[in-house]
Amino acid sequence: MFSKNKLRFKNLLFNRVITPPSKIPIIKVLEIPVAQATMEQTMLCIEEFVNSGESHLIVTLGAEMVMAARKKHELREMLKKASLIVPDGGGILWAAKKLGDPLKEKVAGIELIEKISSQSGRKNWNLFFLGGKPGISEKAVQKLRNKFPDMRVAGSYHGYFNHKEIPPILKNEKIDILFVGMGFPYQENWILNHCQALQIPVGIGVGGSFDVLSGELKRAPKWMINLNLEWFYRLIQEPRRWKRMLVIPQFMILVYALSIKKLFSDKTEEEKENRIT
Numbered sequence: 001m002f003s004k005n006k007l008r009f010k011n012l013l014f015n016r017v018i019t020p021p022s023k024i025p026i027i028k029v030l031e032i033p034v035a036q037a038t039m040e041q042t043m044l045c046i047e048e049f050v051n052s053g054e055s056h057l058i059v060t061l062g063a064e065m066v067m068a069a070r071k072k073h074e075l076r077e078m079l080k081k082a083s084l085i086v087p088d089g090g091g092i093l094w095a096a097k098k099l100g101d102p103l104k105e106k107v108a109g110i111e112l113i114e115k116i117s118s119q120s121g122r123k124n125w126n127l128f129f130l131g132g133k134p135g136i137s138e139k140a141v142q143k144l145r146n147k148f149p150d151m152r153v154a155g156s157y158h159g160y161f162n163h164k165e166i167p168p169i170l171k172n173e174k175i176d177i178l179f180v181g182m183g184f185p186y187q188e189n190w191i192l193n194h195c196q197a198l199q200i201p202v203g204i205g206v207g208g209s210f211d212v213l214s215g216e217l218k219r220a221p222k223w224m225i226n227l228n229l230e231w232f233y234r235l236i237q238e239p240r241r242w243k244r245m246l247v248i249p250q251f252m253i254l255v256y257a258l259s260i261k262k263l264f265s266d267k268t269e270e271e272k273e274n275r276i277t
Helices: 040-051 062-070 073-080 090-100 109-123 136-147 187-197 210-215 221-228 230-236 239-245 245-276
Strands: 024-027 030-033 054-062 085-089 127-131 153-157 175-181 203-206
Touching: 030 040, 030 062, 030 073, 040 054, 040 085, 040 109, 040 127, 040 203, 054 062, 062 073, 062 090, 062 136, 062 230, 062 245, 073 245, 085 090, 090 245, 109 127, 109 136, 109 175, 109 203, 127 136, 136 210, 136 239, 175 210, 187 203, 210 230, 221 230, 230 239, 239 245
Parallel strands: 030 085, 054 085, 054 203, 127 153, 127 175, 175 203
Antiparallel strands: 024 030
């Protein structure tokens, strides 16, 4: 257990709405706030969060999550409690550009895990990997260790436990950054409900990233990632996800409709201004 001399938290952070670091502009993608952050800016935020003495939720946002949040008020309220929301999927970048507020770049969960792992040794960040089937998080850690020998790992644990509880292993470790791969919204809710009690400064929801990092699933080829077709490659490997993927065309249709509406609205405003002048 943590001693009294270890990290103390200043307040009940998760009971209020958190604003992202002021240096990073925020845009809205279908009413969900997303940081216009590069990977490097995200890393600077994470360093700030680790040193803050408070708990922070980081959300890696995909199109499925946006559509789910549009349907459920409680999910929208939950996302408001995030300290930082970054665009995980190419669909979010496409939507932001289509709606007139382009984002700088994609900050994918897999790349974020690798980036943090590569710097954890130098920055003395202790990492914990929580989620996935038994053995998957361990395999992911081993693959990352092979790639980044200096990375600091506090431990790993599968996601097959009562999510209302805390696995004992988490109570016995000093953790700076917790990666949680349980899927949206379970991973984000778990972070909000438990990270403060565990005195973990940063919790990041990473979805199915452990499956890819462990080698259980292959990641899409670069050309498919560049064409925002990573979701389709995942569907080929996991056909059972087809029902979940139905929201992707719905997301695209909605964005197209809103972009057309915005275009006509902008033209109407321009015509009004011209008549006035």
